[in-house]
Amino acid sequence: MITGHQSWSFKSKPVILGSSAVGGPFEAKGAIKEDFDILHQDIWVGQDSFEKAEKKMLEEACQLAIKKSNIKKDRIQFFVSGDLMNQITTSSFTARTLGIPYFGVFGACSSSMEGLALASLMVESKAAQYVISGTSSHNGSAEKQFRYPTEYGSQKPPTAQWTVTGAGAAVIGHEGQGPRVTSATIGKVIDMGISDPFNMGAAMAPAAVDTIEAHFRDFNIEPSYYDVIATGDLGKVGHKIASNLFEEHGFKMPSNIFTDCGKIIYEEDQPVFAGGSGCGCSAVVTYGHFLKRMLKGELKRILIVATGALMSPMSYQQKESIPSVAHAVSIEM
């Protein structure tokens, strides 16, 4: 299964049997609103805290992915999930609801593809027949935790990103119909010294570039192998930096296939600064938008490179820089 130094090639091509995307009111006005399964007009999702709202959305995403997979819940052996909340409580509380043996993961916004890579490894290696992987983020719960109380209405610079209110999940199985997970490249932690949490795109871009270059080195293929190569949530600022880094390295990345989930999710006229971010960003764009395009026959091969800024509010206060990581997973029809 090992290919190169940090990649896995999945010979059995685990199948995504069902996937789901749940979004909030801001996502309901976004550029890919048609691709969501559930869109909430209420940012509280009928709950009395942002944290409970986020949990409710991840529960919905998991239940819907299971329903669409046509696999009975008690046949799904493991739940692999992570999120941005301290001690990933959204995932753990959802695991309690689901009652499925649980692996908590954390890679900040890279958790979506960390989870999908591990779920695929389990299916590929026959460590499980069916695994569900999910992740979520909520603008309100993330703002509260990582920034200021939202009531402050504090200003942000244009490099800031808008945390997606959304949850996505996928059920992976050893056989059946659907898009297939064909490989994964696991990222190293890269830190170029950026310490501004309002410029996470810049902090994460070098990690994305490192993982993408490792992917193509490990598999000895060209970027044009894919119809789309999408980073997780670099946003406009980070996307430009990543493009420039490829150029500097002499790595030919065609601009027509290289994109970013944080650039795709919202409309140009939505006030989202440099674009979307959060674990939910790459999850809903992948499990909603891209997989639907694959099922329609518009895309055949995609590489999702989820990016994570591995800081905490305390590491920022203690003047640490922002270590970043990116995990790539390829999905093919």
Next chain:
Amino acid sequence: MITGHQSWSFKSKPVILGSSAVGGPFEAKGAIKEDFDILHQDIWVGQDSFEKAEKKMLEEACQLAIKKSNIKKDRIQFFVSGDLMNQITTSSFTARTLGIPYFGVFGACSSSMEGLALASLMVESKAAQYVISGTSSHNGSAEKQFRYPTEYGSQKPPTAQWTVTGAGAAVIGHEGQGPRVTSATIGKVIDMGISDPFNMGAAMAPAAVDTIEAHFRDFNIEPSYYDVIATGDLGKVGHKIASNLFEEHGFKMPSNIFTDCGKIIYEEDQPVFAGGSGCGCSAVVTYGHFLKRMLKGELKRILIVATGALMSPMSYQQKESIPSVAHAVSIEM
């Protein structure tokens, strides 16, 4: 590899090629002080914050485990690690230092065996030749984050536990000399409604019992198969509750083999309330104490059942109960 519903049987028996245990000043006075590789007399480990001290200890544990394994660092393909800090910054910052492709995990104090199970899966399935798994906790950083500023000197009830200052790591490989990982049972999240963070033993005991019973159901063996069955950090209170639960369920658990890492690590006269806790607790007791006893020939088969309380300071403030999980890994000579 699947055995039963939530267990893996590792046919290739991945080998623990090197392991390490690093402790702090309180552990240096404990009952297993002889089993540590490094003991720091300075709770700050020469750093200017508890968070940096914890990171320093995890770095030391990883570097030492790699050295003892006799495997060159650049041949180790993945680092699997988790800890108690918000956004598991200890692990992510250590991953930056190591430069090894990184899987962040979170299962609170169950992270030690979650990581070892995943690392063993990777080696078993030939997804890697060598993987390092580690975890840590620090009394000062955990108290700051989960309780009150230590300067308050706030009182605690006798059910409270003492977070271990320690880090442990293990290098797992496909062949070589050493104790072997033979199976793993992954836990479900169990929540019996306990909401008191000063009684985590009571919150976690039902999860430990659930995973242990699942392990013996899945493998159809008797507890006497093992020389030791040790939970992670139930402490005295949780250990008693777990023993009572086995009795209620009619599950025969011999009291001479059933123990708890949180009961083992400190001396009776140390003021640790109900015993040790924290990710570092099961890690140092397993990678220090138990593995050394195995290498001496005193133990042949052990089952480590690391337990995790999946709460956050905020979930407690929001009056949530404490969901808990336990992951079991068996190690045999």
